[in-house]
Amino acid sequence: MNVFILNTGRCGSTTFIEACRHITNYTAGHETRVQLLGPDRLTYPPNHIEADNRLSWILGRLDAAYGDEAYYVHLTRDRNQVAASFSRRTDFGIMKAYREGILLHEGQEQASAESLARDYIDTVQANIAHFLKDKRRTMEFALEQADTDFRRFWNWIGATGDMDKALAEWNTRHNAST
Numbered sequence: 001m002n003v004f005i006l007n008t009g010r011c012g013s014t015t016f017i018e019a020c021r022h023i024t025n026y027t028a029g030h031e032t033r034v035q036l037l038g039p040d041r042l043t044y045p046p047n048h049i050e051a052d053n054r055l056s057w058i059l060g061r062l063d064a065a066y067g068d069e070a071y072y073v074h075l076t077r078d079r080n081q082v083a084a085s086f087s088r089r090t091d092f093g094i095m096k097a098y099r100e101g102i103l104l105h106e107g108q109e110q111a112s113a114e115s116l117a118r119d120y121i122d123t124v125q126a127n128i129a130h131f132l133k134d135k136r137r138t139m140e141f142a143l144e145q146a147d148t149d150f151r152r153f154w155n156w157i158g159a160t161g162d163m164d165k166a167l168a169e170w171n172t173r174h175n176a177s178t
Contacts, residue, residue: 009053011077022166086117
């Protein structure tokens with residue numbers, strides 16, 4: 001079975017995957033197929049856990065490829081902290097793409113970095129919520145409760161491996177903003 005960690009970005013997805021690397025009956029990766037097009041973009045190996053915030057823009061294709069057979073985790077973090085992190089990243093990555101490619105700068109010249117980030121967060125969260133509304137295998141996972149939510153996640157997917165090492169990953173900030 002495949003597991004998808006749906007998220008906005010800037011919410012612990014890299015740390016989530018680092019923790020999952022201590023699971024022995026799944027592979028785990030972070031944004032492993034972003035460079036691919038067409039069917040290859042979503043051709044993950046069986047028993048794989050993937051975190052990729054860009055999946056929120058291709059959920060229709062994810063549904064066509066995996067539908068209700070996969071497990072889906074909605075990873076969240078305090079909205080203010082996510083917005084603050086994205087506010088420091090407006091000139092590259094997904095925020096630049098959102099501002100310049102999705103919104104086309106229309107009316108955005110006066111928008112603050114934080115209001116742009118909040119708009120992005122609200123859009124992605126709405127996309128994920130809409131996608132998950134008819135899925136049987138879903139789990140809410142809050143970064144602020146990672147110690148308890150990861151234990152639930154571990155049991156939910158039937159993970160085997162070194163849970164202690166996996167839990168220890170949550171004490172390290174991976175891919176933290178500067």
